[in-house]
Amino acid sequence: MFPSASLFAFTLLAVAYGQQVGTNTAETHPPLTWQQCTTSGCTAQSASVVLDSNWRWTHTTDGFTNCYTGNTWDASLCPDGDTCAANCALDGADYQGTYGITTSDDALTLKFVTTGANKNVGSRVYLMAAGSESEYQIFNPLNQEFTFDVDVSGLPCGLNGALYFVEMSADGGMSAYPTNKAGAQYGTGYCDAQCPRDIKFIDGTANVDGWAPSDSDPNAGTGNMGTCCNEMDIWEANSISSAVTPHACTVEGQTACTGDDCSAPGSTGGVCDQSGCDFNSFRMGDTSFYGPGMTVDTGSTFTVVTQFVTADNTSTGALSAIRRLYVQNGEVIQQSMSQIDGVTPTNEITADFCTEQKAAFGDTDTFTQKGGMDGMGAAFSRGMVLVMSIWDDHEAQMLWLDSDYPLDKDASEPGVARGTCSTDSGAPTDVESASANAQVVFSNIRFGDIGSTFDSSAAARRK
Ligand SMILES: *[C@@H]1O[C@H](CO)[C@@H](O)[C@H](O)[C@H]1NC(C)=O
Numbered sequence: 001m002f003p004s005a006s007l008f009a010f011t012l013l014a015v016a017y018g019q020q021v022g023t024n025t026a027e028t029h030p031p032l033t034w035q036q037c038t039t040s041g042c043t044a045q046s047a048s049v050v051l052d053s054n055w056r057w058t059h060t061t062d063g064f065t066n067c068y069t070g071n072t073w074d075a076s077l078c079p080d081g082d083t084c085a086a087n088c089a090l091d092g093a094d095y096q097g098t099y100g101i102t103t104s105d106d107a108l109t110l111k112f113v114t115t116g117a118n119k120n121v122g123s124r125v126y127l128m129a130a131g132s133e134s135e136y137q138i139f140n141p142l143n144q145e146f147t148f149d150v151d152v153s154g155l156p157c158g159l160n161g162a163l164y165f166v167e168m169s170a171d172g173g174m175s176a177y178p179t180n181k182a183g184a185q186y187g188t189g190y191c192d193a194q195c196p197r198d199i200k201f202i203d204g205t206a207n208v209d210g211w212a213p214s215d216s217d218p219n220a221g222t223g224n225m226g227t228c229c230n231e232m233d234i235w236e237a238n239s240i241s242s243a244v245t246p247h248a249c250t251v252e253g254q255t256a257c258t259g260d261d262c263s264a265p266g267s268t269g270g271v272c273d274q275s276g277c278d279f280n281s282f283r284m285g286d287t288s289f290y291g292p293g294m295t296v297d298t299g300s301t302f303t304v305v306t307q308f309v310t311a312d313n314t315s316t317g318a319l320s321a322i323r324r325l326y327v328q329n330g331e332v333i334q335q336s337m338s339q340i341d342g343v344t345p346t347n348e349i350t351a352d353f354c355t356e357q358k359a360a361f362g363d364t365d366t367f368t369q370k371g372g373m374d375g376m377g378a379a380f381s382r383g384m385v386l387v388m389s390i391w392d393d394h395e396a397q398m399l400w401l402d403s404d405y406p407l408d409k410d411a412s413e414p415g416v417a418r419g420t421c422s423t424d425s426g427a428p429t430d431v432e433s434a435s436a437n438a439q440v441v442f443s444n445i446r447f448g449d450i451g452s453t454f455d456s457s458a459a460a461r462r463k
Pocket of ligand 1: 311312313
């Protein structure tokens with residue numbers, strides 16, 4: 001995600017396991033069915049989703065005193081990270097009542113603002129392995145395709161309903177860091193290519209050192225520690241704009257960083273590529289492809305297909321292309337073609353596309369520097385966890401997705417215009433009040449052999 005994936009509000013209810021486990025509320029993972037497909041058919045997987053630990057009530061192991069309130073750690077319970085992790089517990093979640101998360105068969109709905117005992121903003125969930133309460137599902141997308149249906153009609157400017165892969169540990173880091181007693185069951189172990197520093201527990205310790213409450217977010221802050229890993233953004237979108245974006249890192253698996261050694265936007269420092277190699281149709285010059293009433297009509301549900309093509313058409317080959325197509329109203333719609341001077345016309349992400357696009361837009365090519373397509377493919381072969389989230393953006397108002405960005409460049413310069421949203425849209429205070437009822441629905445997730453997850457013979461092919 002770009003520029004920051006760390007945008008949420010935590011509720012402050014009382015429940016419990018920091019890195020221990022609390023028992024005020026039973027942790028019941030909402031069930032979610034998905035399909036594993038081969039060329040001979042699909043098989044239903046009875047799985048579930050789990051809420052990320054950062055959203056959970058963090059309280060004393062032996063009672064219900066908050067370890068973390070608003071955006072501040074309790075100084076006596078949390079004088080340092082290790083003491084805090086021993087003293088504090090993460091509790092179970094009331095998924096619907098507190099966080100606005102519901103599932104029905106194969107559909108997941110994430111609501112934006114939920115006002116229960118406290119106000120909750122956004123959420124992030126992970127897909128558990130079928131039949132497991134303690135391990136995330138691990139995907140190797142090489143020579144496979146990932147398909148889902150999405151309804152973005154309830155996502156205005158400034159919001160992001162995201163579906164992506166990150167290279168988290170299957171157990172949330174529990175075996176590598178034994179002071180983490182909560183594990184994947186409580187949604188621990190998050191990492192991404194922004195190396196987010198707003199994560200409260202990393203590697204079995206609390207991110208207490210250097211914690212600075214956010215100026216703008218009453219529920220978030222940043223500590224000295226960040227948590228980095230390879231990230232494949234299959235889908236970052238609202239009803240106005242969408243992007244598909246690989247982000248490579250030089251590290252394998254979830255890896256903690258400290259202070260300035262964590263990545264910074266546009267910087268060649270750190271271990272991860274924060275900007276990514278994005279394909280956003282609008283930014284690539286086709287301004288009538290994606291949106292309300294457009295070729296892909298965001299006014300109603302559609303299917304998103306993403307193919308991870310390898311050089312030798314095997315699951316051990318090098319990642320050579322990331323292809324996107326859509327299906328809507330029975331019609332297969334190919335991704336729009338790039339119309340940018342200096343970029344060879346294409347509608348897929350390849351190593352050449354990335355270097356040409358970065359040059360055409362005058363962007364630093366941190367994607368290639370941090371490993372590029374080869375690095376992304378290597379991460380795939382080690383295995384990726386599926387994330388789904390809804391969020392707003394305290395750093396950049398989501399302008400990088402749906403408006404003109406950065407603001408100090410003229411919108412007519414190549415790569416600046418990304419969507420039709422106003423440059424003053426997307427401020428969290430505005431969207432959290434005006435669009436509190438926003439939501440995204442992800443459904444009918446299918447994964448498997450290329451061509452096996454959707455009807456490619458759909459009568460009318462387009463483009
Ligand atoms: C991989 O598959 C594609 C499409 O089916 C084909 O055009 C290409 O030649 C294959 N490549 C190799 C190396 O087998």
